Amino acid sequence: MANHTQEPLLEVRDLKKWFPVSKGFLQRQTGFVKAVDGVNLDVQAGETLGIVGESGSGKTTLGRCITRLYMPTGGKIIMRADGETMDVSALKGKELSAFRKRAQTIFQDPYSSLNPRMTVLQTVGEPLLVNNVAKGKELEDRVTEIILQVGLRVEHLQRYPHSFSGGQRQRIGIARAMVLNPKLVVADEPVSALDVSIQAQILNLLLDLQQKYQLTYLFISHAMSVVRYVSDRIAVMYAGKLVELGPKQELLSHPKHPYTEALLAAVPKTSQRKRGMRLVSAGEPPDLANLPKGCVFVSRCKYAAEICQEQAPVLRPLGSDSFVSCHLAESLTLQGI
Amino acid sequence: MSAQESVAVSSETAQQTPIAQKKRSAEERYYYASQRELIWWRFTRHKAAVFGAVVLIVLYLCALFADFLSPYSMDTRFEGYQAAPPTPIHWIRPDGGFQPYIYGLQRKLDQKTFKWIYTEDTSKLYPLRFFVRGEEYKFLGLFKTNIHLFGVEGAPIFVFGTDRLSRDLFSRIWAGARISLSIGLVGVFISFTLGVILGGISGYFGGVVDDAIQRVIDFLLAIPGLPLWMTLSAALPRDWPTLKMYFAITIILSVLGWTGLARVVRGKILQLREEDYTLAAIGAGASDWRIITRHLLPGFTSHLIVSITFSIPAMILNETALSFIGLGIQPPAVSWGTLLQDAQNLTAVAQQPWLLIPALFVIATVILFNFVGDGLRDAADPYQR
Known part of the structure; x- marks a missing residue:
């Protein structure tokens, strides 16, 4: 789907993750919450693909399916690394372990993502230990090397998480994700739990590490201001679906989907001139267990036409390198930043 | 955190710091402290x-x-x-010297009430001696000795006086303490094993297994405890030896005891x-076994210890009630x-x-266990956000 000549590192095809909903005394299954519903995207080696959307749009679920923390309900995830092609959702045993060495996750909450009963050395060393990569002295050396990289100090090794600040904890989480030397890192809202002053430090650390280790990032965030700082391309999610995907500059200055426009309008402005044009997208996202027949955004879209009620749009190419899922994309002139 | 400064550091945490001994601050110690x-x-x-724990340890040693x-x-x-009353112990000898001693007892029958009246015979005093030779017994079941x-x-x-069969209540209370205090531990151990295994299966695997175990627990919780125990222990043969009886009663008491613990674990x-x-460990490729033993179990051992501390006195009370x-x-x-x-x-x-003195021991033990449980709960909770 992308125009790149090189084969993408990651291909996601029609990915679905439906969580069963059961009700009543006998726990009868009454339906599904369609957290991720038919997502297609490619991730090129070395790029940062930002995924943005509001809470409950399925960003985190998408990220967790890609690193196989969740088993997808349907669709395909193909990863190509070191000359191997892996069908991620079908992996088992040794192959799964090989995949895990190449795809790691940075978690959102620096408090719950560290086991309070393990020292930094044990936490960061765990991926090395369970994958039989290193142990003993060698493990200690590798852990020391990586924690110096993320800006911690050697004397931190034997400390427990309760002695660290949020920013330092997130550095530990980053070290744990990096220690296996992965190709792909899914950063799931890595800075949203941190103070603004710390956010910049962590983002710069992530960018430094990307350069040093040629990493590919899938950067998930609800904050457009954070995503635009780190991403090469941006994908916008709404109600479990991709509504727009495009190169950063293009998407920011010429949004093609009304939801992207609304998201951009919500980014805090710095110049006086641009203020006062806030575009508020009223209403709530649809119930994921009971999606509308037509476009998922129809209830909040101020441009909605009759076709939007009737027919669900599909993600289609528009212009160079951009994709949008809107019936009216060609006829709308939307406001960027 | 400042209050922790007064606490002494354990030797093993001290070694890990390369900084000079004197410079190491209390804060530093806190950083390296494990849960x-x-x-x-x-x-x-x-x-x-702490008071409760110390006294309980003394009780168990006794x-x-x-x-x-x-x-x-x-x-x-x-x-x-x-049915003699507790023997009064005197401290100052008639001639002024300090020495614990007792007088012999005389008794006569009250012709109106047919009650034995005991009076002290002050003609001769018997000094209280320590480490005296008396009846022979086997010390901890290891070797024979006669020193008391x-x-x-x-x-x-x-x-503490004597009972109607003229046996020394003080000696009997300590003999009884062996069964009463240990039945709580053994019973809780059985409940604990059942509770952790069944609760763990229920919580980790979920689904149909979880439903089945939870319904069994619902059912067991709905049975009134005392009638069930009465039925079960009435069904035990009366001629069983003491040890067999002891374990049978423990198991009967544990039948219902594990349900609460299983719920906590689940x-x-x-x-x-x-x-x-836990997700991070899955993402790192850790096995189920490692996730359970390294990430899940340590996360609630402190809670388990707290619930165990609270269920021991309940077990002791139940045994007392059944035996009563x-x-x-x-x-x-x-x-x-x-x-x-x-x-x-x-x-x-x-x-x-004085025949009610054993009740004081039961009450004291239960209260002490609750003190310890309170302290453990307060100590374990803050890190379980």
């Missing part, structure tokens, strides 16, 4: 809990060394001393399974519950109030 040390520090700040501590064996009868902590030569000493596993650090109504431990075995059987009728309580 266990943090809990221990908070526990030691809880005065009532039960362990009951033979040595008590002047007589639990079955020794003192003819002519039926204290005793009196020439006259019997009844610290809830904790459900909660910890969703923690990001005659369906638990059977004579000649002795527990605090069987001792209290003697205090079942009103005349006994009115005329020999």
Whole structure:
């Protein structure tokens, strides 16, 4: 789907993750919450693909399916690394372990993502230990090397998480994700739990590490201001679906989907001139267990036409390198930043 | 955190710091402290809990060394001393010197009430001696000895009086403590094993297994405890040896005891399974076994210890209740519950109030366990957000 000549590192095809909903005394299954519903995207080696959307749009679920923390309900995830092609959702045993060495996750909450009963050395060393990569002295050396990289100090090794600040904890989480030397890192809202002053430090650390280790990032965030700082391309999610995907500059200055426009309008402005044009997208996202027949955004879209009620749009190419899922994309002139 | 500064550092954490000994601040020590040390520090700040723990340890030691501590064996009868009141111990000799001693007892029958009246015979005093030779017993079941902590030569000493069969209540209470105090531990151990295994299966695997186990628990919780225990223990053959009876009663008490613990374990596993650090371990490729033992179990051992501390006294009370109504431990075995059987009728309580002393031991033990449980809970909780 992308125009790149090189084969993408990651291909996601029609990915679905439906969580069963059961009700009543006998726990009868009454339906599904369609957290991720038919997502297609490619991730090129070395790029940062930002995924943005509001809470409950399925960003985190998408990220967790890609690193196989969740088993997808349907669709395909193909990863190509070191000359191997892996069908991620079908992996088992040794192959799964090989995949895990190449795809790691940075978690959102620096408090719950560290086991309070393990020292930094044990936490960061765990991926090395369970994958039989290193142990003993060698493990200690590798852990020391990586924690110096993320800006911690050697004397931190034997400390427990309760002695660290949020920013330092997130550095530990980053070290744990990096220690296996992965190709792909899914950063799931890595800075949203941190103070603004710390956010910049962590983002710069992530960018430094990307350069040093040629990493590919899938950067998930609800904050457009954070995503635009780190991403090469941006994908916008709404109600479990991709509504727009495009190169950063293009998407920011010429949004093609009304939801992207609304998201951009919500980014805090710095110049006086641009203020006062806030575009508020009223209403709530649809119930994921009971999606509308037509476009998922129809209830909040101020441009909605009759076709939007009737027919669900599909993600289609528009212009160079951009994709949008809107019936009216060609006829709308939307406001960027 | 400042209050932790006063707490001494353990030697192993001290070694890990390369900085000079004097420079190491209390804060530094706090950084390197494991969860266990943090809990221990908070526990030691809880005065009532520390007091409870110390006294309980003393109680258990006394039960362990009951033979040595008590002047007589639990079955020794003192003819002519039926239902004697506690022997008064005097401290200052008539000639002014300090020495603990007792007088011999004389008794006569009150012709109106047919009650034995005991009076002290002050003509001769018997000094209280320590490490005296008395009845032979097997020390901790290892070797035979006849040395008792204290005793009196020439006259019997009844610290807590005697029962109607003229046996020394003090010696019997410590003999009973062995069964009463240990049945809580053994019973809770059985409940704990059942609870952790079934609760763990229920929480970790979920689905149909979870539903089935939870319905069984619902059912067991709906059965009134006392009638069930009564039925079960009434069904036990009366002629079983003491040890067999003891274990049978323990198992009967544990039948219902594991349900609460299983619920705690299941809830904790459900909660910890969703923690990001568990997901991170899955993402790192850790095995199920490693996730359970390294990430899930340590997360709630402190909670388990707390619930265990609270269920031991419940178990002790249940044993006492069963034995009191005659369906638990059977004579000649002795527990605090069987001792209290003697205090079942009103005349006994009115005329020999010392027969209620075992009840004081039960109450004290339960309260002490609750102190310790409170302290442990306060110490363990803050890190379980």
